[in-house]
Amino acid sequence: MNMSLRASIAREGRDVTPRMIAATRRLFAPLLDLADAGVLRDVPYGPDVRHRLNLYPGSDAAARPVLLFVGGGGYDQELWPDAEAGPDNVAAMAANRGLVGAAMHYRLAPEHRFPAGAEDVARAVAWLRDNVAEHGGDPLGIVLVGHCTGATHVGGYLADPALHVGPGAGIAGAVLMSGIYDPRHAAADDGAMAYFGPDRRNWSQASCAAGLLSSDVPLLFTVAELDPADHQTQAAQMVGAWGLAHAAYPQMHLLAGHNHVSPVLSVGTPERGIERLILDFVARVTA
């Protein structure tokens, strides 16, 4: 990352606050450099009002890999509604780079509790498998990209075979960015209490850590140098457990200079490190 951007990010610290998110957006929004590739907005993928996704179709009938972005914000809120940049930038980037892109909403706590997020990922994947071919996408080439809460929901989907919509969870791979994988070892904030329920003794069922370790879906993880302590600890625990389970180092990338939200916001700007990491992974698992 260029040094001035890195210094600006560092100045905002690692606490994820509305101020920090807004400041990080202001750094990247003016850099966004994506062509308007056309978008179908608020396509329903299920019965709930939040079962909606934005679809950035391919420009012809080729069977392109499909990137489905599942953004973060919290279990009881989304960053999306007031976004100046992102998370649609990830799906728009995909369409700009020759893929089909999609970005989904999901149901929120307190109305909808665990595993609603994971169920919604399943629904969106099922919808894409049924419908993406007519938009230039390959139903067998779907890659999920989850960030923060979105990574938790993608992990929840991968970890529960009962939700899987096909063999190998019906996807070619998944990117998990700064997720919480085992909520028992993370802060029990209001959003987590609302989503996982008031009795923490039940939260063990909500951990996707063991499920990710035994998944046969190709996984790419990221953690940011300026992620909050919980997110860093979760990533470190995943790496340690992965080493024990597989006698191997996982595809866990430490994103130098980035804070919790900047990796997503950098996608589609000339700061292409994160974008390349995602696109290289998509190319590898859909080859």
Added chain:
Amino acid sequence: MNMSLRASIAREGRDVTPRMIAATRRLFAPLLDLADAGVLRDVPYGPDVRHRLNLYPGSDAAARPVLLFVGGGGYDQELWPDAEAGPDNVAAMAANRGLVGAAMHYRLAPEHRFPAGAEDVARAVAWLRDNVAEHGGDPLGIVLVGHCTGATHVGGYLADPALHVGPGAGIAGAVLMSGIYDPRHAAADDGAMAYFGPDRRNWSQASCAAGLLSSDVPLLFTVAELDPADHQTQAAQMVGAWGLAHAAYPQMHLLAGHNHVSPVLSVGTPERGIERLILDFVARVTA
């Protein structure tokens, strides 16, 4: 890394054999692009015939940061003697980039057992602290870069306060590349048996893992995507333990596309990813 180089490395596999090392050297040696900055060869830093280092001095009397490279190869052998490229390339690169560079030999098993390697790191650091100022170096700005066995010896030095030659181990930071930190959890090959002794029950004393976790010296770790299983597992265990100890993710960088030896061999070539990682760290800890 460029795609053709990456494919060539992948073709050699992850087993560290003389053939694989030679093939990886052949990929990078023709790319080396370093000016001849002058070198003092085989400078003695202790009484043993192997207490020798090559010193790449600064070009003037400025107090430059000092990079001391501790190469690998095994507890009972060095890669160095027959090197077409490296490990002197790391020290030569340092001198080319405005630092003082040094690369040290160390005593070998079976004549010299644990902690001989760690003791030799201590001796070399002590020598540099006493002598590097007259070669343009800052005695308070020494950064160790250990690879493989060299990382194990640097870790052994950091983990044993009795060996430290000054506060903070007398150094500004250390880079640990593909090291074995706890030999109890790695292969007991002939070299390890010769160095750590035939009774594995005593090897717990030789683990530097806990010492690294409690060290106050800034540390940068790397692990290669094509490192052998032992090196990957050791790195993963370090990350997991770091997460528990510090509620934070360590500076552990996964080197995409690299095998066990290519990160070192890439230094001083136009493939500058590893070089930049090291130089950014040196700049940060000596600022």
